Amino acid sequence: MAIGTMLSAFRKNSITSRITPFRSLSTLVLAEHEGGSIKTSSLSAVEAAKSLGEDNSISLLLAGSGHSLKEAAEHAASSHPSVSQVTPVSQVLIADSDKFTYPLAEPWAKLVHLVQQSSGYSHIIAASGSFGKNILPRAAALLDISPITDITKISGSNLFIRPIYAGNALSTVRYTGSSPCMLSIRATSFPVASEPADLKSNAASIDQVDLSTLDEDDAVGKSAYVKLSSQISERPDLGNARIVVTGGRGVKSAENFKMIDKLAEKIGAAVGATRAAVDAGFVPNDLQVGQTGKIVAPELYMAFGVSGAIQHIAGMRDSKVIVAVNKDADAPIFQVADYGLVGDLFDIIPELLEKLPEKK
Ligand SMILES: Cc1cc2nc3c(=O)[nH]c(=O)nc-3n(C[C@H](O)[C@H](O)[C@H](O)COP(=O)(O)OP(=O)(O)OC[C@H]3O[C@@H](n4cnc5c(N)ncnc54)[C@H](O)[C@@H]3O)c2cc1C
CATH class of the missing domain: 3.40.50.1220 (TPP-binding domain)
Incomplete structure (x- = not known):
């Protein structure tokens, strides 16, 4: 889909900061993107969200700025079930601001808080990589909830399995809280079968998050982005290699x-x-x-x-x-x-x- 067409697909009503009561089964997936594509670990998080229940309505939250965010949104939206059975995302939420150019915990946690306050998701999920480990604890503190981390299996909307004692035992955790259930998942335990191929087919809706109420003072300045050092290699990525x-x-x-x-x-x-x-x-x-x-x-x-x-x-x-x-x-x-x-x-x-x- 061309960027222009995609922009016209944005709903007129953007997400606002009104408080919405808790929804039945609905999941917010915090997604990481790079070079205009959703990272495989975030697609695994969507895969995990699918196991929460058949009637789960999944929204993908993307943040950043500029062209690569729009491309990533397009990539995510094209993952609708009619295109790929892998990622049944019904809505892509984008937060377009320079604040999110780098995945710093402070503005991202504020964003998760804002979106949760306005939309009342029953579950919030991220992959348990450095991105998720950075953001989830802070977002959990703002929402006053306790996350369940490193999940390797989902047996229902409130029943999870996670390794303990360096993987020597598996613990089954039942979530009984009434607040949203925040989870981090091990991407390797929820493999993605294939990448969505046809970017021109039916897309999920793409909605802009209204950032006008995002608190400026709290959200910035606690940490700063220094630089990204990465090795250019033709080898497969260690986390996803066969x-x-x-x-x-x-x-x-x-x-x-x-x-x-x-x-x-x-x-x-x-x-x-x-x-x-x-x-x-x-x-x-x-x-x-x-x-x-x-x-x-x-x-x-x-x-x-x-x-x-x-x-x-x-x-x-x-x-x-x-x-x-x-x-x-x-x-x-x-x-x-x-x-x-x-x-x-x-x-x-x-x-x-x-x-x-x-x-x-
Ligand atoms: C809190 C904590 C976290 C840790 N996290 C990690 C972690 O994430 N990852 C990790 O890997 N470790 C971790 N460690 C360290 C871990 O305990 C081990 O010290 C480490 O994994 C040992 O690495 P190694 O097997 O390379 O070395 P060694 O234990 O020294 O083993 C070297 C092996 O090489 C064999 N060998 C030697 N020469 C040859 C040869 N010519 N041909 C064939 N075999 C040969 C030896 O027989 C030996 O078995 C952690 C430790 C702690 C306390």
């Missing part, structure tokens, strides 16, 4: 880690690392997998020189197939591995590189 190749302290140096890179390159995988490998300076910390790193659940997880500490397992145990190479036959990683090879990674990786066919 294959992850991880190196641990056993790889021994940053120089040796290039072997892991080479293997990942050859099989189209993302590279991961343990905290010990990150702390030793082999790779940057955005590659860390685990309790205090990224949570991944690829189809294939390959671990080289990784002992399998509980904090590492917490971040990769949901992988479909786990392959571990370690020279210590008693390494705990073998307890979760589907295929384990006791051997020296400095022999095995070169052999793998030699035997694997070149990537087409």
Whole structure:
């Protein structure tokens, strides 16, 4: 849809700050966007919202400014069920202001508060990445509610499952409050089947949030955006990759880690690392997998020189197939591995590189 057509699709009545009574089953999904597209983790949040109930009416909240916000709104609106069964969004709410150019917690939390006060959603959901973890607690405090975090399964509109003790036990939580239920979900537990393809088909409505009552003084100044440092890579994103190749302290140096890179390159995988490998300076910390790193659940997880500490397992145990190479036959990683090879990674990786066919 052209931007002009999309703008004409905006409803005349924008959202205002009147207090609306609590609605039955309706969900506000806080969505992150980049380069004019909704991030996969936010689509997973929509996927999670679907499991709350069939009659759930889902609104997606996008904020930012300029062209990329409009493109993202268009992308979200095109995810209507007639286009894709993946994302049955019925409404896209956009907050267009320079305040939201960067996802800072203060203005975003104010925005969530404003939208909730005016529309009375029964549920508020975000993916449990740095975006959601930044915004939800502050928004929860403003709304005086207690969020339920890191949900891996939704068994009804008020029954949720979340891991505890670094993933060693699952806790079932029943929400009994009368205030809105605020949730963060693990994106890897609600995979998105496919991206919406046809951006020209029937769109959900796109409504502008009326920001005139957003409190200026409170919303700004508590934190400031400094810069975004990201590596440009043709590799898949670690959080969503189908294959992850991880190196641990056993790889021994940053120089040796290039072997892991080479293997990942050859099989189209993302590279991961343990905290010990990150702390030793082999790779940057955005590659860390685990309790205090990224949570991944690829189809294939390959671990080289990784002992399998509980904090590492917490971040990769949901992988479909786990392959571990370690020279210590008693390494705990073998307890979760589907295929384990006791051997020296400095022999095995070169052999793998030699035997694997070149990537087409
Ligand atoms: C609060 C907290 C949070 C944490 N969060 C995380 C987290 O998010 N992610 C994380 O990964 N860790 C985390 N940790 C650290 C965690 O406890 C472990 O210290 C870390 O995972 C160990 O990393 P490693 O397996 O690379 O190193 P090690 O435990 O030192 O294991 C190295 C392994 O390499 C093997 N090896 C050595 N040489 C070779 C060779 N040539 N060939 C084959 N195998 C070889 C060894 O047998 C050994 O098993 C956390 C710890 C704490 C306390």
